[in-house]
Amino acid sequence: MDPAEVEFLAEKETVKIIPNFSLDKVYLIGGDLGPFNPGLPVDVPVWLALNLKQRQKCRIVPPAWMDVDKLEEMRDLERKEDAFMPVPSPHYMELTKLLLNYASDNIPKADEIRTLVKDIWDTRVAKLRLSADSFITQAEAHAKLDNLTLMEINTIRSFFLDSLNCMYKLRSNMQPSGDSKGHFNDY
Amino acid sequence: MSDAASDDGSDINQDDTQEELMTPAELIGKLEEAWLNEKFSPELLENKSEVVECVMEQLTHMEDNLQRVKKGDAKAGIHRMEIDRIRFMLSSYLRSRLQKIEKFFPHVLERQNSRKAGEPSLLSPEEFSFAKEYYANTESYLRVVALRRMPSNLQSVDMLKAVPEPCLDSFVFLRVKERQENILVEPETDDQREYVVDLEEGSQHLMRYRTIAPLVSSGAVQLI
Numbered sequence: 380m381d382p383a384e385v386e387f388l389a390e391k392e393t394v395k396i397i398p399n400f401s402l403d404k405v406y407l408i409g410g411d412l413g414p415f416n417p418g419l420p421v422d423v424p425v426w427l428a429l430n431l432k433q434r435q436k437c438r439i440v441p442p443a444w445m446d447v448d449k450l451e452e453m454r455d456l457e458r459k460e461d462a463f464m465p466v467p468s469p470h471y472m473e474l475t476k477l478l479l480n481y482a483s484d485n486i487p488k489a490d491e492i493r494t495l496v497k498d499i500w501d502t503r504v505a506k507l508r509l510s511a512d513s514f515i516t517q518a519e520a521h522a523k524l525d526n527l528t529l530m531e532i533n534t535i536r537s538f539f540l541d542s543l544n545c546m547y548k549l550r551s552n553m554q555p556s557g558d559s560k561g562h563f564n565d566y
Numbered sequence: 567m568s569d570a571a572s573d574d575g576s577d578i579n580q581d582d583t584q585e586e587l588m589t590p591a592e593l594i595g596k597l598e599e600a601w602l603n604e605k606f607s608p609e610l611l612e613n614k615s616e617v618v619e620c621v622m623e624q625l626t627h628m629e630d631n632l633q634r635v636k637k638g639d640a641k642a643g644i645h646r647m648e649i650d651r652i653r654f655m656l657s658s659y660l661r662s663r664l665q666k667i668e669k670f671f672p673h674v675l676e677r678q679n680s681r682k683a684g685e686p687s688l689l690s691p692e693e694f695s696f697a698k699e700y701y702a703n704t705e706s707y708l709r710v711v712a713l714r715r716m717p718s719n720l721q722s723v724d725m726l727k728a729v730p731e732p733c734l735d736s737f738v739f740l741r742v743k744e745r746q747e748n749i750l751v752e753p754e755t756d757d758q759r760e761y762v763v764d765l766e767e768g769s770q771h772l773m774r775y776r777t778i779a780p781l782v783s784s785g786a787v788q789l790i
Contacts, residue, residue: 380605380606384658387651387654388598400640402640402641405641405644405645407644407645407648408590408591408593408594408624408625408628408648408649408652409590409591409594409648409652410591412644426647426651427644427647430643430647514772518754518755518758519754520751520752520753520754520758520773520774521751521763521771521772521773522771522772522773523769523770523771524739524770524771524772525768525769525770527770529790532739532790536739539737540736540737540738543736543737544733544735544736544737547735547736547754550754550755551735
């Protein structure tokens with residue numbers, strides 16, 4: 380999957396905005412939005428929030444987890460533990476990147492937040508690499524990965540799944556073939 | 567779906583388009599699930615034509631409304647953005663299916679022909695005719711370009727043997743939507759033994775596609 384497609388999925392998350400225009404309720408196929416009144420907060424999907432922000436029609440309110448102290452705690456916890464810790468949001472990486480790119484003026488201490496989220500990401504991806512390595516060397520057949528986000532899974536998806544399939548091919552060719560119907564499997 | 571008549575009593579009847587008794591938001595949710603499942607599954611999944619048709623209906627309906635609205639209306643822009651997003655998912659879903667049909671065409675046709683009556687169809691009517699045409703074109707291409715110049719006892723190609731099958735033993739990532747118990751995990755190496763795992767609701771796993779394939783079609787797990 381493309382990282383852009385993962386971002387596409389992340390854009391469905393809702394975020395609070397403060398519009399500077401008024402508009403009555405919008406009946407989208409995916410749900411109802413609004414009504415919009417200047418100065419009153421409204422929940423909208425991220426794709427709409429970013430569009431409105433670019434047209435200077437609103438102010439974006441950062442989500443509750445996008446706070447320096449909370450992120451520092453999470454980063455320290457992530458570094459301390461070997462297992463994957465619960466994430467602030469299932470799309471924390473994409474939301475951070477999108478909101479800080481387009482709305483950094485609405486987010487206090489944007490640079491610190493960027494660094495903290497990057498630290499959390501780096502720690503988690505390092506753990507992911509280690510556990511993927513041990514998965515392969517120990518030839519496991521099953522893994523539980525509850526706290527992983529889609530973006531993290533996606534970084535190793537193609538390489539990891541292809542290697543696992545390759546190894547399966549090699550291993551099953553070593554065993555005496557029982558009832559191979561002469562069909563070749565696709566890589 | 568063909569079992570709309572056997573009502574299970576839990577359908578929300580807010581926006582009935584044909585036999586589908588679900589809200590438009592749920593419909594888009596179903597499209598997204600079908601899109602992700604099709605993207606990550608190694609084999610072609612069951613055809614979700616009722617979802618596709620309903621989504622197309624919603625999109626054309628919305629576009630008709632937008633034609634009638636005067637230009638520059640604030641809401642029109644928002645609606646158009648949403649339409650674009652839904653259209654992207656739909657096209658990506660259909661494209662995934664076509665890719666798999668082209669890749670595994672003899673096996674897809676065999677699966678479709680060996681379906682018993684009453685089982686949901688693997689291909690939509692358009693996809694079926696596409697697959698047949700693709701088969702016929704490939705066959706005639708091979709014949710014209712190479713086969714007819716071969717010795718007469720070597721002039722046929724068994725497509726089912728020539729085209730690789732999808733590898734159902736590929737690993738996939740999945741998220742559990744309905745709790746499942748006692749899913750068998752087969753061993754990788756000879757010195758391991760098989761064991762069972764329980765799949766908790768909301769958990770994410772990495773395992774072979776083959777064991778969980780029926781759960782994907784029933785909707786109990788979602789590929790991610």
